[in-house]
Amino acid sequence: MGAIETRERTVAAAYQLFEERGYDGTSVDDIAERAGIGRSTFFRMFGSKEDVIFPEHDSLLASIEARLAGAVTTETRYVAVAEAARLVLLHYLAEGEVARARYRLTRSVPALRAREIAGMQQYQRLFRTWIHRWYEGAPEAALRAELMAAAVVTGHNHVLRGWLRGLTEDPMADFDRAMVEVMRLFAGGPDEEAGTTVIVLRTPRQVESVLPQVRAALIAEE
Amino acid sequence: MGAIETRERTVAAAYQLFEERGYDGTSVDDIAERAGIGRSTFFRMFGSKEDVIFPEHDSLLASIEARLAGAVTTETRYVAVAEAARLVLLHYLAEGEVARARYRLTRSVPALRAREIAGMQQYQRLFRTWIHRWYEGAPEAALRAELMAAAVVTGHNHVLRGWLRGLTEDPMADFDRAMVEVMRLFAGGPDEEAGTTVIVLRTPRQVESVLPQVRAALIAEE
DNA sequence: GCACGATGTGATACTCAGTACCGTACACAT
DNA sequence: ATGTGTACGGTACTGAGTATCACATCGTGC
Numbered sequence: 001m002g003a004i005e006t007r008e009r010t011v012a013a014a015y016q017l018f019e020e021r022g023y024d025g026t027s028v029d030d031i032a033e034r035a036g037i038g039r040s041t042f043f044r045m046f047g048s049k050e051d052v053i054f055p056e057h058d059s060l061l062a063s064i065e066a067r068l069a070g071a072v073t074t075e076t077r078y079v080a081v082a083e084a085a086r087l088v089l090l091h092y093l094a095e096g097e098v099a100r101a102r103y104r105l106t107r108s109v110p111a112l113r114a115r116e117i118a119g120m121q122q123y124q125r126l127f128r129t130w131i132h133r134w135y136e137g138a139p140e141a142a143l144r145a146e147l148m149a150a151a152v153v154t155g156h157n158h159v160l161r162g163w164l165r166g167l168t169e170d171p172m173a174d175f176d177r178a179m180v181e182v183m184r185l186f187a188g189g190p191d192e193e194a195g196t197t198v199i200v201l202r203t204p205r206q207v208e209s210v211l212p213q214v215r216a217a218l219i220a221e222e
Numbered sequence: 223m224g225a226i227e228t229r230e231r232t233v234a235a236a237y238q239l240f241e242e243r244g245y246d247g248t249s250v251d252d253i254a255e256r257a258g259i260g261r262s263t264f265f266r267m268f269g270s271k272e273d274v275i276f277p278e279h280d281s282l283l284a285s286i287e288a289r290l291a292g293a294v295t296t297e298t299r300y301v302a303v304a305e306a307a308r309l310v311l312l313h314y315l316a317e318g319e320v321a322r323a324r325y326r327l328t329r330s331v332p333a334l335r336a337r338e339i340a341g342m343q344q345y346q347r348l349f350r351t352w353i354h355r356w357y358e359g360a361p362e363a364a365l366r367a368e369l370m371a372a373a374v375v376t377g378h379n380h381v382l383r384g385w386l387r388g389l390t391e392d393p394m395a396d397f398d399r400a401m402v403e404v405m406r407l408f409a410g411g412p413d414e415e416a417g418t419t420v421i422v423l424r425t426p427r428q429v430e431s432v433l434p435q436v437r438a439a440l441i442a443e444e
Numbered sequence: 445g446c447a448c449g450a451t452g453t454g455a456t457a458c459t460c461a462g463t464a465c466c467g468t469a470c471a472c473a474t
Numbered sequence: 475a476t477g478t479g480t481a482c483g484g485t486a487c488t489g490a491g492t493a494t495c496a497c498a499t500c501g502t503g504c
Contacts, residue, residue, distance in 0.1 A: 118336035150376040260483040
C-alpha cells in the first residue's frame with residue numbers, strides 16, 4: 001500500500017465527510033478513521049485540516065513558474081502569461097467534481113475562502129514578479145506589472161467561477177474571450193494615448209476657481 | 223470605565239504582546255491578563271484572536287459602500303470609485319504606526335496574511351458590485367466590472383504597501399498617480415467614444431460636492 | 445541467517461483557540 | 475426595596491496542532 005494511494009484515499013474521505021457533515025462538523029479524527037490511518041499520520045501528510053482541501057497547490061505554482069520562465073522573447077511574453085493562467089484553469093477543469101466540491105466548501109467556510117484567495121494571490125504574485133522583470137526600467141513598471149498580473153488573475157477567476165457554478169458549457173472559449181479583454185487593457189502603452197486626456201489636479205482651492213483653466217486647456221488641446 | 227476604552231486598551235495590549243513575543247507566542251490569556259479583562263470578555267468583544275488585529279474593518283466597508291452609493295450620476299462614478307479607494311488609504315494613513323505593526327504581523331503569519339487579503343477582496347467585491355450595476359447591459363459587463371474593481375484595489379494596494387514599507391514621503395500623490403494609471407486602462411473602452419477625460423482630484427473637503435460641476439463643464443465643452 | 449540504522453506509523457499527552465454555560469455584580473426602572 | 479436586563483469572569487468542554495515515544499517494517503551489510 002503506497003503512500004500516494006493512502007494520500008488520495010484520505011483526501012477522498014475528507015471530501016466525503018465534508019459533504020456529509022460539513023467542514024466544522026467533521027473532525028480530523030473522523031477523517032483519519034474513515035481513511036484508515038492514525039491522526040498523527042494525517043497531520044504528517046497534510047500539516048493541517050485545511051491543507052487536505054488544497055493538496056496540489058504547490059505543484060501548480062511550480063508549473064506556472066516553469067511556464068513563465070520559458071518565455072524568453074518579448075513577443076511570447078504576453079502569450080506566456082495567458083498560457084500560464086490557462087494552466088490553472090485546466091487544472092481545475094481536470095479536477096471536475098472535486099473542484100466544484102471545493103468551491104462549495106470555500107463559499108460556506110470563511111477560513112477556507114480566505115485560504116483560497118491567498119492561494120490565488122500567490123499565482124498573482126508569480127505573474128507580477130515575472131512581468132515586472134520584463135518591464136524593468138519602464139515608467140511605473142512596478143505598478144503596471146501589478147495591474148497586469150491582477151487583470152490576468154481576475155480574468156481567469158471570472159471564467160473559473162462561471163464554470164464552477166455551472167454557468168457555461170465551454171470555459172475554454174470563455175477564457176479566450178476574457179484574455180482578449182484583459183490584453184486589450186494593456187495593448188496601448190503609455191505613449192499611444194491619442195484622444196485621451198488625463199488631468200491631475202491637486203489644489204487647496206475650490207475647484208470652481210480652476211475650472212476656467214481646465215476648460216482653456218482642453219480647448220487648446222482640441 | 224466605558225466599553226470603548228476597554229476595547230482600545232485590549233487592542234493596544236495585543237499589539238504590544240505581538241511585538242514582544244510574536245503572534246503565535248502570545249495566547250489570548252496573555253492579552254486578557256495585560257488588558258485587565260477576563261478571557262470570556264475578550265472573545266465576547268472580538269470573536270477571535272485574529273479579529274483583534276482588524277478591528278475597524280467593518281466600519282470601513284460601510285464607509286466605502288456609502289461613498290459608492292452616493293455616486294448617482296454617470297459622470298461621477300469613476301471618480302467615486304477612486305475616492306472610495308482613497309478612503310481606505312486615508313484610514314490606514316490615519317492609523318500610522320498601528321498600520322505598520324499590522325503589516326509586520328501579516329507579513330510574518332500566513333493565517334493573518336490570508337485574512338488581510340480576504341479583507342481586501344471584500345473591498346474589491348463592493349467595487350465590483352457597484353461598477354457592475356453601472357455597466358448593466360454592456361457587453362462583457364461582469365468581466366469588465368471585475369477587472370476595473372481589481373485594478374482599483376491593486377492600485378490602492380500598491381501605494382499602501384509602498385507607504386507601509388516607508389518607501390514614500392507623499393502617499394497621497396502616489397495614489398493620484400496610481401489612479402491615473404488605473405483609469406487610463408479603462409479610458410477609451412469599446413463602448414466609449416474617442417475623446418475621454420479622466421480627472422483625479424485631491425481637495426481638502428467635499429470633493430463629491432463639486433465634481434458634478436466639473437464634469438458638467440467638461441461635457442458642455444465637447 | 446542475523447544485527448543494524450533509517451523511516452513511517454500509531455498512541456499518548458500537552459497547549460491553546462473557541463464555545464457553552466453558570467453565577468454574580470451593577471445598572472436602571474417601577 | 476425589588477425585579478429585570480446586561481455585562482463580566484470563571485469553569486468545563488471540544489477540537490486543532492505539536493511533541494514525544496514505542497514499535498513495526500525494510501533494506502543493507504556482515
